[in-house]
Amino acid sequence: xxxxxxxxxxxxxxxxxxxxxxxxxxxxxxxxxxxxxxxxxxxxxxxxxxxxxxxxxxxxxxxxxxxxxxxxxxxxxxxxxxxxxxxxxxxxxxxxxxxxxxxxxxxxxxxxxxxxxxxxxxxxxxxxxxxxxxxxxxxxxxxxxxxxxxxxxxxxxxxxxxxxxxx
Amino acid sequence: xxxxxxxxxxxxxxxxxxxxxxxxxxxxxxxxxxxxxxxxxxxxxxxxxxxxxxxxxxxxxxxxxxxxxxxxxxxxxxxxxxxxxxxxxxxxxxxxxxxxxxxxxxxxxxxxxxxxxxxxxxxxxxxxxxxxxxxxxxxxxxxxxxxxxxxxxxxxxxxxxxxxxxxxxxxxxxxxxxxxxxxxxxxxxxxxxxxxxxxxxxxxxxxxxxxxxxxxxxxxxxxxxxxxxxxxxxxxxxxxxxxxxxxxxxxxxxxxxxxxxxxxxxxxxxxxxxxxxxxxxxxxxxxxxxxxxxxxxxxxxxxxxxxxxxxxxxxxxxxxxxxxxxxxxxxxxxxxxxxxxxxxxxxxxxxxxxxxxxxxxxxxxxxxxxxxxxxxxxxxxxxxxxxxxxxxxxxxxxxxxxxxxxxxxxxxxxxxxxxxxxxxxxxxxxxxxxxxxxxxxxxxxxxxxxxxxxxxxxxxxxxxxxxxxxxxxxxxxxxxxxxxxxxxxxxxxxxxxxxxxxxxxxxxxxxxxxxxxxxxxxxxxxxxxxxxxxxxxx
Numbered sequence: 001x002x003x004x005x006x007x008x009x010x011x012x013x014x015x016x017x018x019x020x021x022x023x024x025x026x027x028x029x030x031x032x033x034x035x036x037x038x039x040x041x042x043x044x045x046x047x048x049x050x051x052x053x054x055x056x057x058x059x060x061x062x063x064x065x066x067x068x069x070x071x072x073x074x075x076x077x078x079x080x081x082x083x084x085x086x087x088x089x090x091x092x093x094x095x096x097x098x099x100x101x102x103x104x105x106x107x108x109x110x111x112x113x114x115x116x117x118x119x120x121x122x123x124x125x126x127x128x129x130x131x132x133x134x135x136x137x138x139x140x141x142x143x144x145x146x147x148x149x150x151x152x153x154x155x156x157x158x159x160x161x162x163x164x165x166x167x
Numbered sequence: 168x169x170x171x172x173x174x175x176x177x178x179x180x181x182x183x184x185x186x187x188x189x190x191x192x193x194x195x196x197x198x199x200x201x202x203x204x205x206x207x208x209x210x211x212x213x214x215x216x217x218x219x220x221x222x223x224x225x226x227x228x229x230x231x232x233x234x235x236x237x238x239x240x241x242x243x244x245x246x247x248x249x250x251x252x253x254x255x256x257x258x259x260x261x262x263x264x265x266x267x268x269x270x271x272x273x274x275x276x277x278x279x280x281x282x283x284x285x286x287x288x289x290x291x292x293x294x295x296x297x298x299x300x301x302x303x304x305x306x307x308x309x310x311x312x313x314x315x316x317x318x319x320x321x322x323x324x325x326x327x328x329x330x331x332x333x334x335x336x337x338x339x340x341x342x343x344x345x346x347x348x349x350x351x352x353x354x355x356x357x358x359x360x361x362x363x364x365x366x367x368x369x370x371x372x373x374x375x376x377x378x379x380x381x382x383x384x385x386x387x388x389x390x391x392x393x394x395x396x397x398x399x400x401x402x403x404x405x406x407x408x409x410x411x412x413x414x415x416x417x418x419x420x421x422x423x424x425x426x427x428x429x430x431x432x433x434x435x436x437x438x439x440x441x442x443x444x445x446x447x448x449x450x451x452x453x454x455x456x457x458x459x460x461x462x463x464x465x466x467x468x469x470x471x472x473x474x475x476x477x478x479x480x481x482x483x484x485x486x487x488x489x490x491x492x493x494x495x496x497x498x499x500x501x502x503x504x505x506x507x508x509x510x511x512x513x514x515x516x517x518x519x520x521x522x523x524x525x526x527x528x529x530x531x532x533x534x535x536x537x538x539x540x541x542x543x544x545x546x547x548x549x550x551x552x553x554x555x556x557x558x559x560x561x562x563x564x565x566x567x568x569x570x571x572x573x574x575x576x577x578x579x580x581x582x583x584x585x586x587x588x589x590x591x592x593x594x595x596x597x598x599x600x601x602x603x604x605x606x607x608x609x610x611x612x613x614x615x616x617x618x619x620x621x622x623x624x625x626x627x628x629x630x631x632x633x634x635x636x637x638x639x640x641x642x643x644x645x646x647x648x649x650x651x652x653x654x655x656x657x658x659x660x661x662x663x664x665x666x667x668x669x670x671x672x673x674x675x676x677x678x679x680x681x682x683x684x685x686x687x688x689x690x691x692x693x694x695x696x697x698x699x700x701x702x703x704x705x
Contacts, residue, residue: 007392009197014204014392018400021264022257025406026422030432032319039417041343045336101335112329112337152417154343167344167415 033116038147040086040115040124042094044157047108048080048130077106080132084111086155087125119149126155126164139164173460183279188656191617200615200624200652202389208273210382213371214390215269218262218397220364222255230311234353238313238411245407257401260424263305265397267426270301278456280617285464286377286487286511288457293374295454300367305427307360313353314408318342319418323431330439345414377511379488380622465586466541467512470505472496474524475537477503480636481518484589486621487511490518490538505538515620516540516590520630523637525592527552543586551583552595556604563673565665566605568595572619574653574661575611588612589623593630593639600647607647607672609665614654624652647672 033039054075062070079100086094093115101107125142139157141164147153156165191205198204204211229252231240244252274294277283283291309320325338341348375381385393409422423431434442467489468481482490482505489511492503505518519525524537527549534546556566559581567582568591569575575582585591588610596608610627618624627650629635639648649668653661 006197010202011392011396013194013197014396015399017268018261018265018393018396019403021268021426022261022400022404024425025260025264025404026316026409026424028422029420030423031420032432032435033417033419037419039419043337043340043343045340101332107335110337112326112339150416150419152343152415156344 036119036149037116038119038149038151038153040088040093040117040147040153040155041113042084042086042115042126042155043112044155045108045110046082046128046130046157046159048082048100049132050076051078051080052076077104079106079109080130082109083129085125085127085137087123088115088117089122117147119147119151121146124153124155124166128157128164138162141166169460176456176459180279180281183275185656187276187279187617188614188654192614192654192657195614195616198389202386203616204385204389205272205276206616207382207385207389208269208276209375210385211389211393212266212269212273213383214385214393215262215266216364216368216371218258218394219266222259222262223361223364225255226252226259232350232354232357234313234348234350237311237353238408241312241314241408245405249405253405254398254401257404257406258397259308260406261397261400263308264424264426266301267305270298274298274453280619281462282619284457285462286489286513289377290374291457292454293370293376295450297367297370297374298453299450300363300370302427304360304363304367305424307356307363309424309427310356311353311360312408313412314410315412315418316409316421316423318412318414319421320428320431322418323434327434327439327442330443343414348414377488378621379486465514465543467509467514468507468516468518468538469541470507470538471535472499472504474522474535475501475504476523477501477505478523478636479503479505480521480523481505481538484517484521484622484626486515486517486623487513489513507538513620514540514542515587515623516543516585517587517620517623517626519545520587520590520592521626521637522592525637526594527592527598528594540590543590545592548583548585548591548595549598552599553604555581555583556599559605561669561673563607563669564605565607565609565669565672566599567609567611567665570612570619570623572655573611573613574655574657575609575651575665576655577658578611578661578665582611587618587620587623589620589626589630593637593643596648597640597643600643606675607649607668609649609651609668611651611653611661611665613652614657615652617654646675 054073057072057074062072065071081100082098084094084096084098085092094113096111098109098111099105100109122145123142124145125140127137127140129137131138139162143166145153145166154165154167156167157163158165187205191203194203194205200206226244229240229244229248231237241256245256246253277287277291306320306324310317310324321342322339325342328334329337329339341352375383384390423429430442430446433445437445476499477492477495479492482492489508490505491508493506495501495504497504507518518538519536519540522537524535525545526536527534527545534544534549536545539545552566556564559566565581567575567578568588569578569582569584570588571584571586573588576584591610596610599605599608612624612627613619615624626635630637631639631648631650633639633641649664651661651664653664
């Protein structure tokens with residue numbers, strides 16, 4: 001009899017532990033952003049122009065190179081940084097100069113930033129400069145959008161067509 | 168600075184040890200030392216691993232690895248086949264969580280009981296990769312369900328990885344809009360969720376390599392109780408999905424698994440860089456713990472070939488795999504001899520207690536045995552016993568063999584301290600009682616479920632019960648011998664049991680022979696018993 005009571009006690013202790021583990025496996029709920037908020041996600045990968053134009057090599061320069069390595073042009077690998085501005089209803093949300101990736105600075109510039117904003121209607125304006133110019137922008141888009149609670153509003157850029165995408 | 172750090176670590180260890188004692192001793196009474204779950208953490212970790220593996224294989228039968236159908240297949244097995252596949256899903260999830268609980272508690276307990284320094288560094292150090300592999304296994308598993316929690320895990324995990332400057336394009340971009348994620352990426356996750364646990368099993372095998380008789384399976388009763396409790400918890404609170412992924416919606420509110428994902432909310436609070444810094448610093452600190460500060464060790468056990476007949480009892484009893492039997496190197500007619508690996512030996516003396524040559528009855532001037540501790544030899548032990556017996560007074564003269572790590576460690580009068588009670592060969596008890604050096608003997612070890620040298624309590628019990636060589640001879644009156652298994656924090660209980668035993672012995676008829684002159688037993692040299700270096704653990 002005592003053996004059974006002891007066994008029940010042992011089972012009760014183990015069950016208590018396991019039930020606590022089962023409860024904590026999905027509770028309490030974690031809320032990443034305040035209720036009634038939306039997320040604007042600015043993300044794209046885009047390579048700006050090379051820092052300098054390709055240059056034709058002289059025959060003397062070509063002759064210096066081993067026969068199997070010879071080429072007629074020398075193109076510098078490094079890319080320019082990209083400058084981006086994101087405004088939300090006239091308010092500055094993001095301003096940044098995005099350097100090219102890679103050790104040699106020849107990769108694409110990239111950005112991945114989240115902004116938590118209250119749900120509602122906004123004018124979203126995005127501008128980007130990816131050429132040597134110092135004034136004005138090469139790509140831009142401005143649009144009125146309505147953000148619903150929990151919405152993930154993505155601002156992306158398509159390099160092939162050179163246009164910003166809102167989705 | 169270094170001394171302050173060491174003092175702080177010792178203080179944390181002491182607090183944790185008190186906490187474990189507070190939990191373990193009542194569980195000892197409920198479960199008994201052999202079934203106490205806190206003393207079976209490693210074995211339960213293995214047990215839950217196998218449950219996760221078997222339930223995972225079962226779930227894989229029903230799981231569709233394509234990204235479009237993964238969620239549906241999990242919903243199908245959870246709802247339509249709840250009575251087998253659904254239960255298996257809960258087994259899979261909760262056993263994984265329990266693995267985390269076992270791992271963390273096991274790590275804290277080994278730290279609390281100072282089971283991670285000295286020769287034990289190997290098991291501790293090789294346990295660090297297991298933490299990373301277990302978490303990687305669990306996180307990739309949550310990904311596969313492809314519900315809102317999976318979306319959250321995918322986003323936060325990839326944002327964390329993107330912080331490291333190793334990927335050309337942010338991985339997190341794959342999870343921000345429909346169509347950007349392909350089944351190929353999902354297949355990679357499936358592969359990782361299978362491959363990483365296999366690596367973990369390999370790491371677990373390495374983790375126990377230097378442990379003699381590792382506990383890889385819990386006692387059957389504990390295993391059955393755990394399985395039934397897991398089934399009950401699975402039926403009470405089955406593991407379910409949290410709604411299908413909608414990449415146009417942010418996974419803003421999710422029911423987190425707080426065992427696998429406690430650091431994920433910190434990415435919002437601290438940022439990804441700080442979380443990586445924390446993980447790196449934590450892993451480095453844990454990995455270096457065995458040397459913060461290193462354990463000062465006494466000299467390793469030494470074999471005296473003239474007294475070793477290659478019986479292999481020392482190799483059998485060593486809890487650290489520090490002794491192996493090798494081909495004989497002298498002219499004696501035995502095939503093997505014991506060889507000690509000094510880098511694995513902790514000088515616990517259990518080998519000395521197991522050696523059939525370790526008999527104090529020898530009258531030779533220079534008492535020697537087959538395997539001995541240079542810092543605490545059998546000869547010195549016998550001298551200490553005789554010297555201590557000479558100080559015993561009162562109606563019942565009780566001699567205590569006190570483990571350095573147990574409840575009797577602080578008992579000063581009439582006690583012979585030992586690094587482990589299994590160091591005392593059973594013939595020494597016989598010697599004490601048959602030579603009438605004392606009216607009773609108490610062997611005071613650690614708590615039975617928390618033996619500092621893992622097997623000392625078990626070997627002692629088995630030797631006394633005649634189940635393990637060397638046996639305690641039948642002529643030894645058992646009513647004059649008592650074992651008290653009490654932790655260092657149970658000195659009060661030790662003293663009470665000792666007093667009760669002394670009363671019981673006092674009520675017994677006097678032994679036939681009068682106490683002999685100590686010099687009649689042996690010509691004990693007039694010198695102070697040698698002491699171990701301060702702070703060392705023999």
